[in-house]
Structures are given as structure tokens and as C-alpha cells.
Amino acid sequence: MNIYLCSTVRHLLFSLLKSLPESDDKSLIFMITDQQHINQTNFDCQVLPAHIDIIFIERDKLRNLIYSDVKGYIIKQMARFNVTTSPSTREKIRNLLFNQSLGLSLPSNDIEQGQLFLFNDRNKISRLFRLAFKKYTLIEEGLANYSGIKLNPLKKIYRLITLNKYKMRYYGDDKRCDNIFLVNHKDVPYELRDKVRPINFLQNKSSIEICKQLFKIQAIESPQCILATQPLIETGIDLAIYRKVIDLCRSHNIDCVIKPHPSENIQRYIDEFPNIPLIESKIPLELIVVSSPQSCAILSIYSTAGIGFEKYCKRINLIQDSEIEQVDMIFKHWRNDFSSIDKRIFQAIEQVK
Structure with a gap:
């Protein structure tokens, strides 16, 4: 039995694309609904084969159930301090x-x-799930998989004392993570190189068709450019950037639509760009591009949107993947x-044309 823990619709897509061809293995996909405000009625789970079940869970409700007593408090601290559990x-x-x-009857x-598959092994629910398994496997979360996070002084001292070889914090650097599946x-x-394995499960046509049905994708018109938004610390500056992109697209007669990030409030884009079409935010962008009749460009400030699906789209970022560690400075x-x-936007639009 394989267990997948998803907190975004992209995680859900990747879990499905991996598990659908593996018909000999039972797969349970746990989809957290209260991170990206997911409504399970948006999905047609009846199209799934018998070996896959999607179970929708609320992280706050689950934590409250488990951590409600003394025993739960101990488990919470075990998860917090990443305790290696006995059988x-x-x-x-x-x-x-x-x-x-969760009200299941699982032997x-x-x-x-079985195997536990995580995407972000650092969040609180992942830490809880990790306590129930001896080992786990990581699947790509995004840009964070390719760059480390600097440790604070106390963490550095702790890792020195515990003979931890990692000088920075990485997704998957836990000793219980034995494999990390990445696109790049x-x-x-x-x-991390000894742990990394290539993702080779994104292009299965029959799996993609089932995913399209599950996400209730109808016929999609193919725009030249999809402007992929993302939650940013620099509140406000993103809208100004998108305005520049849209204006330049218009001046070059480029058809442009906006695909809001699933965790964002789409009203800010409706208010700011009332005449620009919006694509449903709760559908993974990667699934949209494979459903389009022709290749399109995905333009973003910096995002992993479209990685692994370059056969169907062209990824264009204003901030290059190699510049991610300099984002704050930029x-x-x-x-x-x-x-x-302006120069970056002009160069990006030239790639769209």
C-alpha cells in the first residue's frame, strides 16, 4: 500500500500520474483541503480505478483530534523534534x-x-505522517528542492554535535528519506545526489486523460501566453509587474490570460484586470497545458510551473531558476x-512571440 500526502493540486496531479499506471499497488492519496481552500466537489473521483482512493482531510481538524490529550501532546513533540520511532x-x-x-480500517x-510519499517533508502534517513510517520518499515540491536554506547558529551547532553532514537545510535531507524524485x-x-531519482511518470497519455476527467476539465482554448501568478512576499509589486506584462502583450497582439495560483484570492485579479480572462485556479497549470490544442508559453515572475511538461509549453521566468537565491536582492x-x-519583461515577451 502506498500513501501519498498532498497539500496542493499540483501534488495531487503528480500523485495520480505516478500511481495510475501502478495497478498492482493500492494507493491512498490524502488531499489536504484547507491549505489551498479545496472543495472536494470540484473533483470527479468516480473516474478513478479501483486501486486508487482520494481521501480529503482538514489539517487543523486532524491536528486537533490527535493532539487533544497528554498522549497527543507527546506525539506532537515527537513530530516537532523529528524523533525516530520504534516499530x-x-x-x-x-x-x-x-x-x-480518520475513520479508516487499514491493516x-x-x-x-507500503511506502510513504511526501512533497514537503517539513510541514506539520508531514512530520506527523513520518512518525508512522520507518522511511519515506520525497517527490518534487518545486524550486525549494534545488536550493538549500541557511541554518541559524543554533541549528549549525546542533548538526555539528550530531555529526550531521548537511551544512544547509534541504528537503529530503532527513536520514529516513531514502529517495527523492525530481524532474531536473x-x-x-x-x-543529495545519492538519493535523487528522475521523475519519469508525467507523460503517460492514458493517465493524463483520467486526470483531466477527475479535475473536470472541459474544452480549453489555447492562448499564446498564460500568465502564472504566485503568492509573493512583495505584496502589490506583483500586480504592477503583471500590468507591465499584459500591456506589452497587448502592444504585440499577444493573447494573454491569467492563471491564479490555487492558494490566492482571485478577486484581486478580477478587480485589477477586469477585462483579462482567468483560468480556474484549482486546476493544475500543467494539466491545462497538456489539454490545450497547441503549445503555449507560461510566463511567471519565478515559478516551477510547467517543469516536466516542456513538450506542451515554453517556460519563461522573469527571474531565472539560477537566480532564486538572489530573489530578495532582485x-x-x-x-x-x-x-x-522593463528589459526582463521585453526579453520575456520576445520569447512568447
Whole structure:
């Protein structure tokens, strides 16, 4: 039995594309609904084959159920401090998590012998799920897989004392993570290379067709350019950037639509760009491009949107993947001289044409 824990619609898409061809393995896909405000009625789960079930869960409700007493408080601290659990403890946590809290009837041995697949192994629910398994596998989350996070002084001292070889924090650097599936498996930090495996499950046509049905995708017109938004710390500057992009597209007679990020409030885009078409935010962008009759460009400030689907689209980022560690500095430069972004936008539009 394989367990997938998803907190975004992109995670859900990748879980389906991996599990659909594996008809000999039972797969349970847990989809968190309260991170991207997901409504399970948006999905037609009846199209799924018998070996796959999607179970919709609320992270806050689940945490409240499990952490409500003294035993739960201990489990919470175990998750927080990444405790390696014994077989008997894992069995108790599996029973508490899957059967008592989620109301499932899953044989503990089936879960123990299966695999846990995570995307972000750092969030609170992932840490809880990790306690129930001896090992786990990571699937690409996004740009964070390709760059490390600097450690604070206390973390550095702790890792030195515990003989931890990692000088930065990486997704998948936990010793219990034995495999990391990435699209760009050659562009990973040196420290993780022994764990990394290439993703090779994104192009299965029959799986894509089932995913289109599950996400209720209708006929889609193919625009020249999809402007992919994303939640940014620089609130407000993103809208100004999108305005420049849209205006330049119009001046070059380029058809442009907006695809809001699933976790964003689409009203800000309706208010700011009332005459620009919006694509449904709760459908993975990657699934939209494979459903379009012709290739299109995905333009974003910086995003992994479209990675692995270059057969169907052209990825164009204003901030290149190689510049991600300098994002704060680039935004600071733009704040001081907003016209400095014009060259990047012009070069991006030239690639769309």
C-alpha cells in the first residue's frame, strides 16, 4: 500500500500520474483541503480505478483530534523534534492516525510494508505522517528542492554535535528519506545526489486523460501566453509587474490570460484586470497545458510551473531558476528602480512571440 500526502493540486496531479499506471499497488492519496481552500466537489473521483482512493482531510481538524490529550501532546513533540520511532510506536501512531482519527480500517501491516510519499517533508502534517513510517520518499515540491536554506547558529551547532553532514537545510535531507524524485534530477545540491531519482511518470497519455476527467476539465482554448501568478512576499509589486506584462502583450497582439495560483484570492485579479480572462485556479497549470490544442508559453515572475511538461509549453521566468537565491536582492533592486524590470519583461515577451 502506498500513501501519498498532498497539500496542493499540483501534488495531487503528480500523485495520480505516478500511481495510475501502478495497478498492482493500492494507493491512498490524502488531499489536504484547507491549505489551498479545496472543495472536494470540484473533483470527479468516480473516474478513478479501483486501486486508487482520494481521501480529503482538514489539517487543523486532524491536528486537533490527535493532539487533544497528554498522549497527543507527546506525539506532537515527537513530530516537532523529528524523533525516530520504534516499530511498536509506529504501529500505535498508525492506528491513532488512520483508523481512530480518520475513520479508516487499514491493516497496520499493509501500511508498514507500503511506502510513504511526501512533497514537503517539513510541514506539520508531514512530520506527523513520518512518525508512522520507518522511511519515506520525497517527490518534487518545486524550486525549494534545488536550493538549500541557511541554518541559524543554533541549528549549525546542533548538526555539528550530531555529526550531521548537511551544512544547509534541504528537503529530503532527513536520514529516513531514502529517495527523492525530481524532474531536473541533475540540478540538485551535491549533498543529495545519492538519493535523487528522475521523475519519469508525467507523460503517460492514458493517465493524463483520467486526470483531466477527475479535475473536470472541459474544452480549453489555447492562448499564446498564460500568465502564472504566485503568492509573493512583495505584496502589490506583483500586480504592477503583471500590468507591465499584459500591456506589452497587448502592444504585440499577444493573447494573454491569467492563471491564479490555487492558494490566492482571485478577486484581486478580477478587480485589477477586469477585462483579462482567468483560468480556474484549482486546476493544475500543467494539466491545462497538456489539454490545450497547441503549445503555449507560461510566463511567471519565478515559478516551477510547467517543469516536466516542456513538450506542451515554453517556460519563461522573469527571474531565472539560477537566480532564486538572489530573489530578495532582485526585488530590492526593483523597488528602488522599478523601470529596471522593463528589459526582463521585453526579453520575456520576445520569447512568447
